[in-house]
Amino acid sequence: MSILAHRRAARAARRHPDWCAGGHRCNLGEHRADPLTVDVPGLGRALLTRVRGRDGREHAEVTLTVALADAEPVARAQLLGLARDLDVVINRATRASAHPAA
Numbered sequence: 001m002s003i004l005a006h007r008r009a010a011r012a013a014r015r016h017p018d019w020c021a022g023g024h025r026c027n028l029g030e031h032r033a034d035p036l037t038v039d040v041p042g043l044g045r046a047l048l049t050r051v052r053g054r055d056g057r058e059h060a061e062v063t064l065t066v067a068l069a070d071a072e073p074v075a076r077a078q079l080l081g082l083a084r085d086l087d088v089v090i091n092r093a094t095r096a097s098a099h100p101a102a
């Protein structure tokens with residue numbers, strides 16, 4: 001890549017995409033949207049945030065809070081089920097991005 005092309009790419013990366021929340025959320029070379037909150041009262045909450053990294057690639061950042069049972073081994077079984085479900089979610093999201101028309 002020529003120096004001019006590199007500078008153009010760097011300038012384009014600094015521009016905020018229309019979904020970027022700007023302000024304190026957008027720094028250190030990243031652009032971040034306002035998080036989308038999915039709240040299930042008494043059970044849990046998920047925060048999904050669209051992020052464009054310094055390298056220009058985008059990803060979804062997911063923060064998940066789930067209520068667990070007070071007793072073992074139920075809480076441990078819940079965590080195991082959650083891990084399995086997250087595997088399904090990640091695989092589904094990856095398939096969707098690989099085949100957007102499907």
Ligand SMILES: [Zn+2]
Nearest residue numbers: 016020026031
């Ligand atoms: Zn930004």
